[in-house]
Amino acid sequence: MSVPSYSEMVELVKEAGSSQQEFFGYPVKEGGLYLQQDPEEFAALVHFLAKEVQGADLTLDLGIASGGQTKFLRDYFDAKKTIIVDDGRHVLFPHWARIKPMVKTEFICEIIRNSHDKEVREQLAPWRGKVDFAFVDGDHSYRGLRQDIFMMKLMLRENAIMVLHDTAAVWDCKRVFDDLLRSREFTLLRNFDNRFGISVWKRLKPRTPPGYFNHQFGWGRL
Ligand SMILES: C[S@@+](CC[C@H](N)C(=O)[O-])C[C@H]1O[C@@H](n2cnc3c(N)ncnc32)[C@H](O)[C@@H]1O
Numbered sequence: 001m002s003v004p005s006y007s008e009m010v011e012l013v014k015e016a017g018s019s020q021q022e023f024f025g026y027p028v029k030e031g032g033l034y035l036q037q038d039p040e041e042f043a044a045l046v047h048f049l050a051k052e053v054q055g056a057d058l059t060l061d062l063g064i065a066s067g068g069q070t071k072f073l074r075d076y077f078d079a080k081k082t083i084i085v086d087d088g089r090h091v092l093f094p095h096w097a098r099i100k101p102m103v104k105t106e107f108i109c110e111i112i113r114n115s116h117d118k119e120v121r122e123q124l125a126p127w128r129g130k131v132d133f134a135f136v137d138g139d140h141s142y143r144g145l146r147q148d149i150f151m152m153k154l155m156l157r158e159n160a161i162m163v164l165h166d167t168a169a170v171w172d173c174k175r176v177f178d179d180l181l182r183s184r185e186f187t188l189l190r191n192f193d194n195r196f197g198i199s200v201w202k203r204l205k206p207r208t209p210p211g212y213f214n215h216q217f218g219w220g221r222l
Contacts, residue, residue: 003050003076009043016072019065019092033068033099034092038195042069045163045198048190050076053161056132057081059105060155062115062148063138063165066095071103073135079105083127085120086138088112115139116147121215124155129206131155137165142172146218149176150210153185153222156203162186168197176222183222 004012017032018024026039035042055078061070062085070084082105086093100107111123115138134152139145145164152162167177177199180186185207190200213219 001050001076001078003047006043006047009047009076010039013037013039013043013046013072016068019068031098033072034066034095035068035072036065036092037069041192041194041196041198042072044192044194045190045200046073046076048192048200049073049161053133054078055080056161058108058127058131059083059133059135060085060127060131060152061135061137062086062152063136064093064096065090066092067099067103068095069135069137071099074104077133079133081106081108083107083109083111083124083131085111085113085115085124087114115151116144116215118215121151121154124151128154129157131160132157133161133163135163135165140166140170140173142175143218145173145176146179146222147215149180149222150214150218150220153203153206153210158203158205160203161189162201162203164197164199164201166196167191167199168193169195170197173197179222186222 014026017029018026019034021027057080059079060083064070064086166173186201192198
């Protein structure tokens with residue numbers, strides 16, 4: 001797959017359309033992707049993943065809203081199979097039905113439910129330890145994001161990539177970012193933080209399997 005330059009990628013993000021001109025700084029486009037991303041920051045992430053990670057067999061997106069970010073990334077990052085988790089409550093979620101058929105991947109599981117429900121972990125059980133890449137952009141509370149990361153510890157294989165959004169702009173997510181810097185099971189690979197903060201982590205060798213208090217309350221060492 002040929003990869004546009006970083007500057008071209010910034011323009012491609014803008015052309016895809018945001019969900020709000022005033023907030024994101026580029027226009028909403030009729031029939032577009034309704035992205036909730038900063039163009040420079042998101043382009044830097046996509047460019048990095050396309051050039052340096054290149055692709056993944058099994059990917060997982062937690063928190064998709066319109067699904068525009070799910071689609072855009074997979075235009076340049078070869079994601080063979082994809083799992084989706086979202087609670088379906090976002091005002092942009094109705095766009096997903098339109099955008100989903102345009103995503104270059106095979107969807108093998110789509111869970112529309114609160115990611116913290118134990119039923120979600122049960123549904124995801126067949127792919128435990130097999131996910132190569134996860135984009136985590138769901139619950140932005142301190143506890144909720146930590147719960148999601150404990151679930152990712154179950155799902156990600158060693159050396160997999162985990163991307164977190166809003167780890168600069170949202171105070172609770174920033175606190176989780178700081179916790180992760182002290183983790184023995186993740187290491188920071190890249191941090192694109194022009195505006196919202198997109199941090200890229202590598203999953204290290206699993207040490208302690210997450211348990212009840214990790215999943216239920218987000219407590220414990222990440
Ligand atoms: C910030 S939006 C995602 C934006 C999207 N990644 C993008 O870049 O356009 C957060 C999404 O996560 C969903 N969400 C929030 N909390 C959730 C939870 N506990 N379980 C599942 N989905 C959740 C919201 O409904 C919304 O669709």
